[in-house]
Amino acid sequence: MASVIGAAARSTRPRISALHGLVAGAALLLALWPLVFGNKFLLALATLVALYAIGAASLHLIIRTGHVSFAHAGFMGVAGYVAVLSQMRLGLPFAAALPLGCLAAATVALAIGPLILRVTGKYFVLVTFLFGEILRLVFTEWTAVTGGSNGIFDVPPPAPVFATPLGFYYLALGAAVLCVGIVARILGSEIGRTIDALREAERLAECSGVPVIRWKVAVFVVACALAGVQGVLQAHYLRLIDPTTFSIVESLNLVVMNVIGGMQRLAGALIGALFLTALPELLRGYVEMQRVFFGIILIIVMAALPGGIIEIGARLRALGKAR
Amino acid sequence: MSRLLETSGLSRSFGGLRAVAGLSFAVAEGEILGLIGPNGAGKTTAINLLSGVIKPNAGRVVFAGEEVTGLPPHHLARKGLVRTFQSTVVYGHRTVRENALRGAFLGLYPGVVPAFLGTLRARARRRETEDRIAELLAWFGLDHLGEAIAGSLPYGRQKSLGMVIALAARPRLLMLDEPVAGLAAEEADQVLETIRRIRQRGVTLIVVDHNMRFISGLCDRLVVLHHGQELAQGTPQQVLADSAVIAAYLGRGHGAA
Amino acid sequence: MFTPTLLAQVVVNGLSLGAIYVLVALGFTLLFGIMRVVNFAHGAFAVLGGYALYYLYGQYRLPYILAVPLSALLVAVISLLLERCVFRWFYQKMFQSMIGLLGLNMALVFGSVIIWDTYERAIPPAFNGMLQLGGVILPLDRLMVVAIAAAILALFWLFMSRSRWGLAMRAAAQDVEIAEAQGIDTLSTYRLAFFIAIFMTALAGGLYAQIYALSPFMGDRPLVVAFIAVILGGMGSIPGAALGGLILGFTESFLSTFYGATLSAFVSFGVVILLLIFRPWGLLGTPE
Structure with a gap:
């Protein structure tokens, strides 16, 4: 009897392998995307989706510890400014500036993480909301360094290869696959099990020997560093870095991606990134109408589907089973 | 003594x-x-x-x-030095086995890098822990409930599970x-x-x-x-x-x- | 630097700003304290109040003293529709309300852009004159703002402490289940609280728009202010929100006059973050 249980326990869960297949399919589609759709607009769209997938997935990592950060775009900004400035002022190559930017975001996260991660739930939302505002104020007011609200123009391309839209698309896609892969691997490993444990029952996890605060800070730091990848790449993609790209609105956007897609699964964050990046771009001619429409969708999703879009699948499956 | x-x-x-x-x-x-x-x-x-x-x-x-x-x-x-809680505190949405594995964090968790890479050592630890957990569950009469959701167990069983979680930490x-x-x-x-x-x-x-x-x-x-x-x-x-x-x-x- | 007139103006500015902030924060804290709703659309209601005052006073030339409460009333009545269609879904669901009402904010703000475009409008001041008291010169319109806000706050206080409905609201804020067991009709209590909260916010929005300028994006500042004031005082605490609003108004008036707006913003954000970390229940709230 015991051996039967042991064997069953050791076999991997089938859902994960199905998910792997899905992910591989999506990656293949994304890699071939420019070849199938030569359209410039669709290529730009895919680039943006890839960039936002990084931000949304890294925020998902924080959300899994039970904290919803409303300052995520601020950390992107820290990385973006540091990387761009170190290239344009200090002449560092892109390959050094990118990790330097991420390191800067991680350092800020490490400095404030131990303080703010003691605060739970709604208070954490408020603290990060205000911290995001502080970061934006720094970007706007430290004119001598950041160029103030005008920002910094003519950010050079990362390398000649990536100067074309197609080249940059593959750079963004590569970065997204790497970053999302790291997040997926973290969540799929023993680290992910412990993260889920400390979210679900913090005190119990701590009594089982998990240093809860240290874990939360570590996850926060890693997630902010990953978000930095989006911040740096986005500055190069837009050829511009300014405070509006890292404002509270952008942070909210990332939160909304996670919420709309479904907060408790990484796939939810990715679906949200796809949905919330693609739709506005497709409705570009009607910016205001589109925002109104979006707002209404948010209300409906939150009222009717608090688990996010990913829950539709689960509900359909439940319906199927019920029959 | x-x-x-x-x-x-x-x-x-x-x-x-x-x-x-x-x-x-x-x-x-x-x-x-x-x-x-x-x-x-x-x-x-x-x-x-x-x-x-x-x-x-x-x-x-x-x-x-x-x-x-x-x-x-x-x-x-x-x-x-490990404790249980007076009110039944378990991971209510998870299976009984998953609850026990989480209790075994100290024995199971191999450190960041091995966990991330899923090294042989990490896998060996996991197998060891799973055997130990299976034995613990059997001892508390929970072995046939390994895949049951902890929150749906009757009160007494949840209390037993609380003890399993504590004992899993050795x-x-x-x-x-x-x-x-x-x-x-x-x-x-x-x-x-x-x-x-x-x-x-x-x-x-x-x-x-x-x-x-x-x-x-x-x-x-x-x-x-x-x-x-x-x-x-x-x-x-x-x-x-x-x-x-x-x-x-x-x-x-x-x-x- | 510290001439009596300047100092008196700083005080009056602080009072008028503080009074507006108190109204906004009270609305926010009512919604949070009673319905557990985090109203991210709070700024949008202030914007609507601004446009209502713009039409009633600026365009249709109603007497000022009538236009101010009437415009707030108008917004509050129309908003009852939103209570029915949107807010009711989110009562007692803190996190979902944050995101859902963020959506409402987006819809309202960009709806306003469609209707009114993005350019800034001005609401004409009620009084242009200055009041001379001894050696001190004070702007009359600011004093008017203080007087109106004080009157509304006094009415609010009377309502909350004396009327049966006010007591029901306070009971619901303490514990919904006990309130229901005592025979309080929660749904109509909620509707009333919503109405009062929106009335105060819209009124504050009108006054705010008159002091600064009116545009669909004007609401961001009142929203942040409501947040900060409510955190300062303690989430859900009514006296706390009043205290928080006043402190914030005075700090802003003082710091921005003598040290500039940037420093003022840094200081208020920084203080609130520290407070949240070390005393998350605020100055007058109680720990959970």
Whole structure:
């Protein structure tokens, strides 16, 4: 009897392998995307989706510890400014500036993480909301360094290869696959099990020997560093870095991606990134109408589907089973 | 017998109210110590102090010859001091097996890099832990419920699972917070038997309860708390014969307990 | 630097700003304290109040003293529709309300852009004159703002402490289940609280728009202010929100006059973050 249980326990869960297949399919589609759709607009769209997938997935990592950060775009900004400035002022190559930017975001996260991660739930939302505002104020007011609200123009391309839209698309896609892969691997490993444990029952996890605060800070730091990848790449993609790209609105956007897609699964964050990046771009001619429409969708999703879009699948499956 | 845990002058007050004052006792290796007192006597505060959930205002705790006063729970768990919770605290949305695995964090978690890479060592640890967990679950009669969702189990089973989670951390000293509260008589007897078997495996125990009948049959020694202070200390026979205990505690609550 | 006139103006500015902030924060804290709703659309209601005042006073030339409460009333009545269609879904669901009402904010703000475009409008001041008291010169319109806000706050206080409905609202804020067991009709209590909260916010929005300038994006500042004031005082605490609003108004008036707006913003954000970390229940709230 015991051996039967042991064997069953050791076999991997089938859902994960199905998910792997899905992910591989999506990656293949994304890699071939420019070849199938030569359209410039669709290529730009895919680039943006890839960039936002990084931000949304890294925020998902924080959300899994039970904290919803409303300052995520601020950390992107820290990385973006540091990387761009170190290239344009200090002449560092892109390959050094990118990790330097991420390191800067991680350092800020490490400095404030131990303080703010003691605060739970709604208070954490408020603290990060205000911290995001502080970061934006720094970007706007430290004119001598950041160029103030005008920002910094003519950010050079990362390398000649990536100067074309197609080249940059593959750079963004590569970065997204790497970053999302790291997040997926973290969540799929023993680290992910412990993260889920400390979210679900913090005190119990701590009594089982998990240093809860240290874990939360570590996850926060890693997630902010990953978000930095989006911040740096986005500055190069837009050829511009300014405070509006890292404002509270952008942070909210990332939160909304996670919420709309479904907060408790990484796939939810990715679906949200796809949905919330693609739709506005497709409705570009009607910016205001589109925002109104979006707002209404948010209300409906939150009222009717608090688990996010990913829950539709689960509900359909439940319906199927019920029959 | 060597002393595994020793406290001296342990005190904690909340906003002027002294919940525990000057608590001093020792637990010998392999012993079952009962911490007993009526509701509001400071039992919960005492176990929270010993497990690091709250910090004392004064006094010392020494565990295995090492001062551990004021250390956080995860630190104490690493040293082998583990507790259960009075209300059933489990990971309600997860399977029984997953609950047990999470309790085994200390043995299971191989460190960041091996965990991230899924190295051979990490996998070996996981297999070892899974075997150990399967054995623990069987021991508590939960083996056939391994894939059941913990929150859907009946109350008594959830309490057992709470003990499995604590034991999965391989404690040297296990503190049980009201292990039989809310259980039917035969279930309580089973728990009694289980606690004795835990001791046979070389685990020292502190059992917190207000049920005198239950605890005096189980424990080697008792510490009686009253209004946050120690009222008496000794073997169950000594304590039961103590006039202060009879006056303050048994005089009122004996019939109910 | 510290001339009596400047100092008096700093005080009056602080009072008028503080009074507006108190109104906004009270609305926010009512919604949070009673319905557990985090109203991210709070700024949008202030914007609507601004446009209502713009039409009633600026365009249709109603007497000022009538236009101010009437415009707030108008917004509050129309908003009852939103209570029915949107807010009711989110009562007692803190997290969902945050995101859902963020959506409402987006819809309202960009709806306003469609209707009114993005350019800034001005609401004409009620009084242009200055009041001379001894050696001190004070702007009359600011004093008017203080007077109106004080009157509304006094009415609010009377309502909350004396009327049966006010007591019901306070009971619901303490514990919904007990309130229901005592026979309080929660749904109509909620509707009333919503109405009052929106009335105060819209009124504050009108006054705010008159002092600064009116545009669909004007609401961001009142929203942040409501947040900060409510955190300062303690989430859900009514006296706390009042205290928080006043402190914030005075700090801003003082710091921005003498040290500039940037420093003022840094200081208020920084203080609030520290407060949240070390005393998350605020100055007057109670720990959970």
